[in-house]
Amino acid sequence: MDEAIRKQLVPGTNVVVTQQIAMRKTSLNSETEGTIVDFQQRPTGSWFAHSKGDKLWLDRLVLRKPDGEITTLNLDEYSHLEILGKAQGYTAPTKVAETGSGMK
Numbered sequence: 001m002d003e004a005i006r007k008q009l010v011p012g013t014n015v016v017v018t019q020q021i022a023m024r025k026t027s028l029n030s031e032t033e034g035t036i037v038d039f040q041q042r043p044t045g046s047w048f049a050h051s052k053g054d055k056l057w058l059d060r061l062v063l064r065k066p067d068g069e070i071t072t073l074n075l076d077e078y079s080h081l082e083i084l085g086k087a088q089g090y091t092a093p094t095k096v097a098e099t100g101s102g103m104k
Contacts, residue, residue, distance in 0.1 A: 005081060009039040009061065014084035017061065017073055032073060034063030035087045 009015070013036045021028040044056045059075040073079070 005083075006039075006059075008083050009036055009081075011036050011038065012087050014087050015061075015063070016082040016084065017063070017075070018080040018082075019073065019076075020078040022078070032063060032065070032071065033084075034065040034071070036061065037064050037070065038062040 014034070015036060016031060016033045019030045019032075021030075039059070039061050041057045042060050044058055061073045061075055063071050063073065065071060075081075
């Protein structure tokens with residue numbers, strides 16, 4: 001991801017994220033709009049990554065969607081971000097709870 005865009009991903013900024021999943025003959029597109037709650041690079045539990053600390057580091061963007069839902073997006077080279085501007089009267093939550101899938 002471009003460093004100039006990375007610096008704009010601060011809490012309170014409204015964005016639209018378009019992501020693509022490549023398929024054999026087509027691609028599946030998904031668009032998510034919301035206000036940035038958090039943006040950071042975080043490691044995965046990937047054992048095969050062979051990178052910093054043997055982890056694969058991903059750009060993770062936490063958004064609050066217009067209906068209040070909180071979602072986390074893993075950004076990759078197929079992710080497109082459109083910055084819409086600062087949210088009016090935005091107050092960032094004090095802490096975003098992380099949840100697991102419950103699967104073992």
